[in-house]
Amino acid sequence: xxxxxxxxxxxxxxxxxxxxxxxxxxxxxxxxxxxxxxxxxxxxxxxxxxxxxxxxxxxxxxxxxxxxxxxxxxxxxxxxxxxxxxxxxxxxxxxxxxxxxx
Numbered sequence: 001x002x003x004x005x006x007x008x009x010x011x012x013x014x015x016x017x018x019x020x021x022x023x024x025x026x027x028x029x030x031x032x033x034x035x036x037x038x039x040x041x042x043x044x045x046x047x048x049x050x051x052x053x054x055x056x057x058x059x060x061x062x063x064x065x066x067x068x069x070x071x072x073x074x075x076x077x078x079x080x081x082x083x084x085x086x087x088x089x090x091x092x093x094x095x096x097x098x099x100x101x102x
Contacts, residue, residue, distance in 0.1 A: 015054035019045035
């Protein structure tokens with residue numbers, strides 16, 4: 001059974017993880033306003049839901065390392081972006097997660 005933190009309508013399958021990107025702190029220098037389309041995607045994300053685990057060659061499931069509520073690092077262009085209830089989410093495989101922040 002997938003573990004979810006919030007009532008999210010999407011349950012990731014197998015070794016996939018549902019993430020919500022965390023906004024980076026904005027810094028305006030010299031009064032220049034940077035439009036949203038020119039900003040870089042944040043690398044940090046919060047784990048919202050996880051799948052059941054990775055299916056191994058022998059048919060068993062390996063438990064995922066990441067847990068719901070973890071703050072993780074992900075690549076700028078990894079995963080698949082989806083929009084639910086006017087909020088952006090990202091679905092990635094667990095092996096696309098670069099690290100867990102303490």
